[in-house]
Amino acid sequence: MELTLLGTAGPEGLPRPGCPCAVCALALREAARGATAALVDGTLLLDLTPGAAFAAARAGHSLGGVRQVLLSHPHDGPAVEVPAGLPQPGRVPDGRELALLTGHRVRAVPMDSPGTGYAVTGPDGQRLLYLPPGAAPAGLTDDGPYDLVLADVVGRPDAVARLRASGAVGPTTDVVAVHLDHDVPPGRELRRRLAAAGARAVPDGTTLTVGAYEDVPDVPRRTLVLGGARSGKSVEAERRLAAFPDVLYVATGGARDGDAEWAERVGAHRERRPGSWRTVETCDLVPLLDEAGPPLLIDCLSLWLTDAMDTVNAWDDAEWAGGGERELRRRVEELTSALRRTRRTVVAVSNEVGSGIVPATASGRRYRDELGRLNTAFAAECEHVLLIVAGHAMRLRG
Numbered sequence: 001m002e003l004t005l006l007g008t009a010g011p012e013g014l015p016r017p018g019c020p021c022a023v024c025a026l027a028l029r030e031a032a033r034g035a036t037a038a039l040v041d042g043t044l045l046l047d048l049t050p051g052a053a054f055a056a057a058r059a060g061h062s063l064g065g066v067r068q069v070l071l072s073h074p075h076d077g078p079a080v081e082v083p084a085g086l087p088q089p090g091r092v093p094d095g096r097e098l099a100l101l102t103g104h105r106v107r108a109v110p111m112d113s114p115g116t117g118y119a120v121t122g123p124d125g126q127r128l129l130y131l132p133p134g135a136a137p138a139g140l141t142d143d144g145p146y147d148l149v150l151a152d153v154v155g156r157p158d159a160v161a162r163l164r165a166s167g168a169v170g171p172t173t174d175v176v177a178v179h180l181d182h183d184v185p186p187g188r189e190l191r192r193r194l195a196a197a198g199a200r201a202v203p204d205g206t207t208l209t210v211g212a213y214e215d216v217p218d219v220p221r222r223t224l225v226l227g228g229a230r231s232g233k234s235v236e237a238e239r240r241l242a243a244f245p246d247v248l249y250v251a252t253g254g255a256r257d258g259d260a261e262w263a264e265r266v267g268a269h270r271e272r273r274p275g276s277w278r279t280v281e282t283c284d285l286v287p288l289l290d291e292a293g294p295p296l297l298i299d300c301l302s303l304w305l306t307d308a309m310d311t312v313n314a315w316d317d318a319e320w321a322g323g324g325e326r327e328l329r330r331r332v333e334e335l336t337s338a339l340r341r342t343r344r345t346v347v348a349v350s351n352e353v354g355s356g357i358v359p360a361t362a363s364g365r366r367y368r369d370e371l372g373r374l375n376t377a378f379a380a381e382c383e384h385v386l387l388i389v390a391g392h393a394m395r396l397r398g
Contacts, residue, residue, distance in 0.1 A: 001210040003039070003041075005202060006034065009036060009180050010180065014031075027182070036178040039066070045086075047070070050080055063083060070091060072118065072130065073133055095110065103122070106119070110139050111137065112135060112136050114135075134179070135152065137162055142166070145168060147174065152179040153175065154194070155181065158242060160175060176202060177194050197243035220382075221345050223384040226352040226385070226386065226396075228389075235391075236388050244345070246277075249278065251299060289344065301378060305374050320366070352375065382397065
């Protein structure tokens with residue numbers, strides 16, 4: 001089964017007409033995208049968009065052989081003209097299946113927002129799933145993994161998480177992002193965001209062979225996200241696991257009685273997390289790293305270090321010289337050794353300090369130095385290291 005993507009953008013295309021934003025300004029040449037539409041084996045058209053006939057011609061195809069046109073999402077703009085000879089577009093009711101004379105079977109998959117997803121099975125058994133923009137499946141049958149999934153990965157990464165949880169997306173499923181809008185700059189940043197979700201994007205006009213092996217992006221097993229205060233490091237870490245179900249969020253800060261501002265910070269973090277994630281408040285990270293289980297998001301190592309330094313009484317010079325420093329080194333080594341041998345996917349957050357003013361106190365300088373050492377040791381065990389500056393990720397490794 002062959003699939004040609006006549007467009008890969010949101011309903012308004014990319015760049016959006018008249019939009020002055022930076023992302024639209026960068027959407028030039030191969031980064032420019034038409035509204036998403038997919039042509040299956042030249043006979044089934046999923047979504048009819050403006051200029052579909054010209055898009056097909058540019059990709060070396062014709063719409064002359066199309067026998068069925070299906071719509072996936074409500075179109076609130078002007079009516080789209082149906083090219084001469086093309087069947088009138090329709091929609092399959094949720095849960096119903098449509099059998100085509102060509103041997104293709106199309107089942108309508110219910111969504112959690114207006115629109116219809118389509119599960120298409122080819123004559124030879126290949127399976128693809130096409131989801132509308134801004135939507136995730138509301139119900140899936142247990143039919144095993146699809147060969148190819150087309151979804152709004154940027155706008156609804158939780159849709160991919162649901163598909164993974166149900167087994168609809170497996171290790172060899174090719175997840176291709178469509179309905180791309182001006183939320184993420186095209187090019188390197190888009191590729192980086194999608195790779196973190198185990199997905200990819202392709203240019204308009206690309207023809208994919210459903211079921212053929214593709215080099216599925218390899219999600220790094222250990223990632224360290226560094227950054228300064230309010231740099232966006234926690235948001236980046238959460239985004240890296242948004243397409244995965246059953247994440248265990250490890251909060252190392254704990255509760256602070258009577259501190260309303262801290263409680264507000266913790267509450268803001270909780271509200272951002274998907275409802276399927278679980279949270280544990282602990283600084284005992286080694287047992288979690290040694291256990292089998294879902295991905296860990298550790299936020300953050302700097303608070304883990306504060307707890308460890310409190311435990312060894314690192315703020316007292318005599319205690320520090322008398323064995324506290326040695327005990328802290330042991331704890332850091334124990335943590336990094338556990339990270340080295342873990343089988344879990346781990347995304348950890350830490351503060352990057354020491355680039356500016358030297359702390360005025362000896363304890364402040366001690367903490368700054370130890371955090372630098374901890375970050376260095378932890379990063380050495382990670383396949384992927386990012387530095388977040390003003391909300392932008394700079395790749396240091398991986």
